Amino acid sequence: MCFGPFKRVCHWGxxxxxxxxxxxxFSTVTCLSQWWPxxxxxxxxxxxxxxxxxAVLTLYFFLQAMFTGPGVLxxxxxxxxxxxxxxxxxxxH
Structure with a gap:
């Protein structure tokens, strides 16, 4: 099963x-390589x-948002x- 910080990933959402x-x-990379080799x-x-x-930045920021908390005032x-x-x-409370 999932443990530690990966508990946030092991969920259907x-x-x-x-x-x-x-x-x-992957589909966009395939299309781009055909249109503009x-x-x-x-x-x-x-x-x-x-x-x-x-694409790399999208994945990075998604993972950052998932693994960091919302912050505390x-x-x-x-x-x-x-x-x-x-x-x-x-x-x-």
Whole structure:
């Protein structure tokens, strides 16, 4: 079974999202290599590198969001503008 930080991955939601990300990435790489072959033109190489870096960053940021917590505010924190307190959400213990 899953243990440690991988408990967040072993759930149907993240696995489905990862599957969708990878399916789109692989199908787009296949289409890009047919439309603009990277070996034959500089523009094809540029498009391929741009998409590849975008795909890697998408996966990186998805995993970062999954493995890091939402963050914590210090106790008693209030916004600078008093009227913005209506947008706060509280969790009752």
């Amino acid at each position: 993240p696995l489905v999202a990862l599957g969708i990300i990878k399916a789109i990435t 990277p070996q034959q033109s500089a523009s094809g190489t540029l498009v391929f590198v741009a998409f590849s870096s975008s 210090p106790a008693g924190w209030r916004p600078e503008v008093e009227g913005d307190t209506r947008y706060l959400q509280y969790q009752k």
